[in-house]
Amino acid sequence: MKYISTRGGMEPAPYSEILLEGLATDGGLVVPEAVPRVSAQQLESWRTLAYPELAAEVLALFATDIPRDELAAMCRAAYSAENFVAEEVVPITALEPGISLVGLSEGPTLAFKDMAMQFLGQSLEYVLARSDRALNVIGATSGDTGSAAEYALRGKDGIAVFMLSPQGRMSDFQRAQMYSLLDDNIHNIAVEGVFDDCQNLMKALFEDLEFKRAHHLGAVNSVNLGRVSAQSVYYFWAWLRATDALPESERAGFEVSFTVPSGNFGNILSGYTAKTMGVPIRRLVLAANENNVLDEFFRTGVYAPRSAADTHATSSPSMDISKASNLERFVFEVLGRDPERLAAAWTELAQTGRIDLSSEQPRFESEFGFLSGASTHADRVATIRSVFERSGVVIDPHTADGVKVAREHVEPGVPMLVLETAKPAKFPEIVFEATGERIGIPEHLAGLLERPQRVTEMADDEAELRAFIAARAVQR
């Protein structure tokens, strides 16, 4: 299996090469030359596998240049009992008639990014060792995405992490989560400024190609194909669990739908990948919050990224996006996998600020299975409350965006699976507003706030940051 660029300008490369890259060399996104297919019999034969074993089966179809036993060991290490609290790794919980939750937040940072990051941490370490290379990951975080990367990469050989965060802008819990990691290869840097200042510092370093090469800088952002492929595994898992109770004769081809709280379009794209591979998925319902650029795209076919001023800070903050970095992969499919048409569309986007695919929009549902919806703060509060009242389950605000939109799209006889993208313990204020319940830190994290912390405070100063990185970057 080789990987190519959506814009057609990259030599086909194997999985282990593209794991280290965010973008393709021509500025496009990396996609498989042909998406691997799984027959109904093969899918059925995976029913008895535990999550790490299923992950190895699915990922082997992507990572054809990594030996099978190595891949299986990586999956066992990534999806271990030490990392994931639930014995099944991904538990399924029935919420109300027709709707169940797919529990993706059992990992160390209580959010779904652990699902892909833990595998990426294992596979990056392996690939770097094999090619005698080093990687210094630079990131900017306002709280949540950075911690998943740090937990996945802590203690890994040949890798260091430099994570910029805005001083004094994160919750006590978020700070404790990140700054209590004392591993030598994890460097938390609290910048005097806001998140945008952190992001600008990071961009400046990446634009200096000489510095970037000299210090082996890289990122593990949401367009990384290692993450997208690892996320497709839980769509297989959720389908298998949703059909366990059916008579054997009715399982093959039995359709389920998913609703996915979405931001950068990574998670739901993995669902589309699983559908293409052969998981019987009827609908992929995209749930957005007030930042509804993707809901607008799926309803009208017009993609118009927002300005920073038009991007709202909401109570489901991990979905606060102005543009959706993975959407290019979907548009590539819509345009018949034609790199010239895709490149033309992105030129149009750069020149006019929008892409008009309204003539293709009817196919989004009929051919690709996509639908969408959006919600507001009031919807989230009402949904957290009604789910709690009906089922006793407390959900987080991102998952609430999902349940709200899922309820609008449930069809008789088709199980609707909502992806739980974070645990409510990360968002105690809105849970209290909705339910009157004071939700504490989960038992296995008790004492987190009291643990010693290590962080370097720094002015918003590029020269100081360069010197700090140059002195601590891993080399091989």
Ligand SMILES: *Cc1c(COP(=O)(O)O)cnc(C)c1O
């Ligand atoms: C990252 C994130 C999302 C959005 O996922 P995408 O893959 O960017 O669409 C939704 N909810 C939570 C809690 C997240 O951390």
